[in-house]
Amino acid sequence: MNYDDIDIILSRVGSQISKADKNRIKEILDTKEIKSTDHSALFFLQKLIKIYDAQRIFDNTIRNFVEICNKYLTDKKVIYDESAIDIYIKKPNAKKKKKKNAEETDRLDLSDLSSGEKQIISIFSKIYLTNNSENFIILIDEPELSLSVFWQEMLLPDILSSKKCNLLIAATHSPFIYEDSKIEECAINLQEYITRKADK
Template sequence: MNYIESVKVEGFWGERALEFNFNDDVNFIIGINGSGKTTAVNIVVAALTANFHELDRLEFSKIVIKLKSISSRKKPSVIINKQADDNRPFSSIVYEIRESASEKPLVLSLDDYEEQMMIRRYPRHIVERELYRRQGRTVSNSLDKLTNVSWLSVNRASNDHYDPDESEQISSVDRKLKELSNRLVRYFSTLGKRGSEQFESFQKEVFLSMLYRKTSKPFFSAAKEIDLDDEKKSLEGIFDQFKVKPKEFKSKLDGHFEALARAKDKLQEKDLNLNTTDISVLIGTERIDYIVDEWNKSIDKRKIIFEPRDTFLKIINSMMQRKEFSINSQNELQITTQSGKNLPIHRLSSGEKQLLIVLGEALLQEKQPWVYIADEPELSLHVRWQESLVENLRAINPNSQIIFATHSPDVVSVFSDKVFDMESMF
């Protein structure tokens, strides 16, 4: 997927030209109220998501977006031409999409009156299904192949919204929080499934280890090198993962390692007068050592699988006061107060909800290249949270390109060289 290299808008507010040359990592668009920063990010988002309602509303005549990939020399581009038509209630909008600079553009126009009305009137999934049937692929299908875009503007939406599943109206923030919570459940479930598959892979290795296999290390050599305490702790961890109670294995485990310690002492003293018990425990130890090695590899792989989730929880818990976030057995976010009570997610403060939404969106990007665009993400956030916001987002997804329209110098923080001031852009 691609990042945005540059955006050029002609006819911005009717007569002005606007151009951004974005950084690959962090970008801030600043300016006083009415300077056009929200309009600028809306244009970028509408262009890359084929939002024709917004493209109709916003003032421009041409948008040129150049994209770039870290792993490829291709230079995709998206050009949108908009022209008013006095005979129709909407402008003509034509997309030219190139997957590389050398290729001919894919031109997608919706000049047909019926299609124009449909694209503006009906939900996107209905429109895409119908247009796909008619012309093979849509603008949004083509754009989705070029870049991933996260657009966060919960506080710019209308103040309330009727949810058919609720008995009363809910705010745009609560609606977004509810949507995010559902997406997080699916994401955590996916991680859990991958973790379970890794554990099943280890179980398979346990059974296969009972069969003959080649080994480059003689059993007596393995016994000499083994750390008895570490080996014992690892086996206790394995038994715990298999849900074997300590009372069911402790005496046998102690007996095994007592016998192993005696056999190991004989080997170190070069006493080869090994009895049947010594030989048996040494041979078994080589197999156990192999299983422990496989277990440790499995643990490392599981840590990698759950690292995004654990990083997210660590960051959000470090920012919260008197509350702790965790994941319950249903893969839902669970909030526990300092007094040990469970707090429903809708009972969070407005700032806590905003923080959870901003960080949660970054987590759901799954460390993939995303263009993360937000309008005033600092709303309702404490100054201390604003100061660490971008660095925390980068910790959750270091592969995102952040483009924020903001009033807050605290959000900009140490990234003052990544600022685009709308007052000096024209």
């Protein structure tokens, strides 16, 4: 457990613990000197660390979601504020305004995204953020719609690399969807399975 983790833990508690107690806990971590009056604060911190450790798997999942989405976004960025447990989208180069709520004014709504960006966020939020221990069977019809050629090449490998997909079926007219060699060897041309009355 490092100092940054402790900072996140104390931020998540909010006003349930006083600022003085938070500062004292940080001081103890810096100096390693414990007074007799510190035991209740340290007991409280110990409990918070246990809760934080139990939640770590969810934090890691959210980080993975953010990382995968940011592979696709160029002039926007998905941000995960671990202290506030908040996920949002913003323009990374947005000029900071001299306002109290400047951070909030830089945020983008989902309606500000292109149809392709919405599709990417939607697919990966379902895969990563659904609270479900079961893996998915994913069926996608024409995943190339609204996606650039570059995104088409990345989509299926990224879905499979999530390790949350037991079976992936994608019906597509785009050869770029199966550009990845591992995906291509699993691809089937449906024409091979279509029989016409004249062929019988």
